[in-house]
Amino acid sequence: MHKLYFIADSSTTSLVNINHIKKLEPKYSKTIQFIYLNNVGVDSLMHAVSQFEKGNAIALINYFQDEKGNPLNFNSLVQEIARPTNVPIFLDSEALLGEGIIGGIINNGFAHGREVAVLALRFIDENNYIPNERIAHPKNNYYFDYRIMQKFDISEKLLPENSIIINKPHTVLVRYLRYIVLLFGIISFLLLIVLLLLMNIKRRKKAEAVVKQKLEEIRDQNIKLESANQLVSDMNARLEDINKHLTVTNEELNKAKEKSEEADRLKSAFLANMSHEIRTPLNAIIGFSSLLVDPFTTSEDQEQFIRIINSNSDQLVRIIDDILDLSKIEAGQLKISNEIFCVNEILTDLVYLFRKHNNNQLVEIRLSKFTDKCRLMLQSDPTRFKQILTNLVSNAVKYTDRGIVEVGFSLDDDHEVTFYVKDTGIGIERKYFADIFDRFWKIEEITNIVYSGAGLGLAISKRLCEMMGGRIWLESEPGKGSTFYFTQPAYFIRGGSKDSKSVSAACKGKNNWNGYTVAVVEDEVNNLQLLIKILERQNANVIGFKSGNEVVDYFRNNKDYPVNLILMDIKMPGMDGYMAAKLVRNICPDIPIIAQTAYAMVDDIVKLKDSVFDDFIIKPIKTGLLIEKICNFISND
Ligand code: ADP
Numbered sequence: 001m002h003k004l005y006f007i008a009d010s011s012t013t014s015l016v017n018i019n020h021i022k023k024l025e026p027k028y029s030k031t032i033q034f035i036y037l038n039n040v041g042v043d044s045l046m047h048a049v050s051q052f053e054k055g056n057a058i059a060l061i062n063y064f065q066d067e068k069g070n071p072l073n074f075n076s077l078v079q080e081i082a083r084p085t086n087v088p089i090f091l092d093s094e095a096l097l098g099e100g101i102i103g104g105i106i107n108n109g110f111a112h113g114r115e116v117a118v119l120a121l122r123f124i125d126e127n128n129y130i131p132n133e134r135i136a137h138p139k140n141n142y143y144f145d146y147r148i149m150q151k152f153d154i155s156e157k158l159l160p161e162n163s164i165i166i167n168k169p170h171t172v173l174v175r176y177l178r179y180i181v182l183l184f185g186i187i188s189f190l191l192l193i194v195l196l197l198l199m200n201i202k203r204r205k206k207a208e209a210v211v212k213q214k215l216e217e218i219r220d221q222n223i224k225l226e227s228a229n230q231l232v233s234d235m236n237a238r239l240e241d242i243n244k245h246l247t248v249t250n251e252e253l254n255k256a257k258e259k260s261e262e263a264d265r266l267k268s269a270f271l272a273n274m275s276h277e278i279r280t281p282l283n284a285i286i287g288f289s290s291l292l293v294d295p296f297t298t299s300e301d302q303e304q305f306i307r308i309i310n311s312n313s314d315q316l317v318r319i320i321d322d323i324l325d326l327s328k329i330e331a332g333q334l335k336i337s338n339e340i341f342c343v344n345e346i347l348t349d350l351v352y353l354f355r356k357h358n359n360n361q362l363v364e365i366r367l368s369k370f371t372d373k374c375r376l377m378l379q380s381d382p383t384r385f386k387q388i389l390t391n392l393v394s395n396a397v398k399y400t401d402r403g404i405v406e407v408g409f410s411l412d413d414d415h416e417v418t419f420y421v422k423d424t425g426i427g428i429e430r431k432y433f434a435d436i437f438d439r440f441w442k443i444e445e446i447t448n449i450v451y452s453g454a455g456l457g458l459a460i461s462k463r464l465c466e467m468m469g470g471r472i473w474l475e476s477e478p479g480k481g482s483t484f485y486f487t488q489p490a491y492f493i494r495g496g497s498k499d500s501k502s503v504s505a506a507c508k509g510k511n512n513w514n515g516y517t518v519a520v521v522e523d524e525v526n527n528l529q530l531l532i533k534i535l536e537r538q539n540a541n542v543i544g545f546k547s548g549n550e551v552v553d554y555f556r557n558n559k560d561y562p563v564n565l566i567l568m569d570i571k572m573p574g575m576d577g578y579m580a581a582k583l584v585r586n587i588c589p590d591i592p593i594i595a596q597t598a599y600a601m602v603d604d605i606v607k608l609k610d611s612v613f614d615d616f617i618i619k620p621i622k623t624g625l626l627i628e629k630i631c632n633f634i635s636n637d
Helices: 012-022 042-051 074-082 109-124 146-151 177-292 299-330 343-357 369-373 382-398 443-447 457-467 500-509 525-537 548-557 577-587 602-610 623-631
Strands: 002-008 032-038 057-062 089-091 103-106 141-145 164-166 339-342 363-367 374-380 403-411 416-423 472-477 481-489 492-495 517-521 541-545 565-569 593-597 615-618
Touching: 002 012, 002 042, 012 032, 012 057, 042 074, 057 074, 074 089, 089 103, 141 146, 146 164, 177 299, 299 457, 339 343, 339 382, 343 363, 343 374, 343 382, 343 403, 363 382, 374 382, 374 481, 382 403, 382 416, 382 457, 382 481, 457 472, 457 481, 517 525, 517 548, 525 541, 525 623, 541 548, 548 577, 565 577, 577 593, 593 623, 615 623
Parallel strands: 002 032, 002 057, 057 089, 141 164, 363 403, 517 541, 517 565, 565 593, 593 615
Antiparallel strands: 103 141, 339 374, 374 492, 403 416, 416 481, 472 481
């Protein structure tokens, strides 16, 4: 039979409790013996407890006072009882769980206390009472200490259902459960992250593929757009070109329209003017011609009439020449010859002629001083050159009432000569500077001042000048005068004091070359004869040679040569002029040698200038020029 010891103090509560327990006794009388240890002194109790045998149990009801009624520290007393005893102690105190007792149905003291407090609050502190706060109904639970169960070999199976076991050591799994859970959590977290990453990678790859595809599509679109753009800009450029072209064409058409209107106007003006210009000299020619045959006309009158008829015929011819020239120029049929000529001669002759025909005493026509200082050669068309100058000078004379008309040139550099014709005449307004070079154009048409002229001179001069490689322009001030300039490519210039005027003057004093001997070397018989004739007319002695060898032999054999000057042809069979001149120069260094040649190209001239010759003359030889050149070498004595 098992023994169940009930420990209690002598308090009323304990007695009440024991009385209750005793009522249960008959129910267990066959298996359990109920033993009541109440009102036992602490020492006796301690002794008794240590004697209890295994297989029995203690139910500790109350022990708050000793047998004399002195209060006891229940908690430390229970711990002291638990230490020596061999049986488990069942107790309902929550506070002593884990302090040596095995457990039992435990009152939840804290919950009970709280319930009481809430209940009390309802009555004593209405302000802090929360009306609807529920009063908890804490349940009492079975609590058991695992360590004590182990100590007394009590199996868990014996415990009531839903018992709570404290101090039960964890199994390995349970012990490391936290870590395992943590690890699992971490692994799961990592796995989740990996999964998320994988998903992300997959999604990203997918997205990348989509993006790549989109990019390719965009690139394709871009390429298409670029080529479309290119196409558009090409088309734009083409349209712009077309536009420009159209604008230019439009402008050209407008200009052409304006030009044709202007041409129309000019043509009408020209026709009216031409009629006047042609009829005026014709009138004089016809009128005076009829007077010539008049029986009352004296021979003196006849002479004057013939002069008038001649001068008017010249005027008429000039007009017709101008018209023909302009037609030729415009048809591209006018040819410019290419000859070497002396500018000074042309200027001198021109000024001389104009002076001769100038009836206005108040106008002086002169050559510039600089023109005297050097001898200028041009390679061009002398006739057309003269024509330009004639036009400019005749205008200058025509539009100048008093003052000066000066002709001259200046050397800008080695490549260009600027000719000018300056007057102190009526001048031209700046706004007409460009127009006056148009054909048929006359300021008189606008100003209604009447001067003769068809309005062709400047147009022809401009075209000629340009065809000869030059430019033409003017400076002018109304009331003060005008200066017309034109340029020509320079050919070469011979500096020196012997200008054409002084040469002419010198020649005048030396035109009798009595006693002078000139050796002429020329293989062409006719040319030789011509030269001999020219020279003999000047009363010179002439010795003719038909080759270079002949003349060299002559000087070799005639040490006392009576020759004053040699005219040497360049191209001859056998020894040419260069070699012959060189050899002769060696024999007699003082004799001047003038080359006469048909080689008139620039290179030939340069060669001649650098050679032993003192001067040269280009064929066809002009008598005047030849005489002038020889005069340069004939001394005054
Ligand atoms: P024209 O034979 O009528 O003189 P040009 O072509 O030679 O024709 O000249 C055109 C116009 O230029 C002239 O009608 C004249 O009005 C003006 N002009 C030319 N040269 C001069 C000048 N030296 N002084 C003033 N006006 C000039």
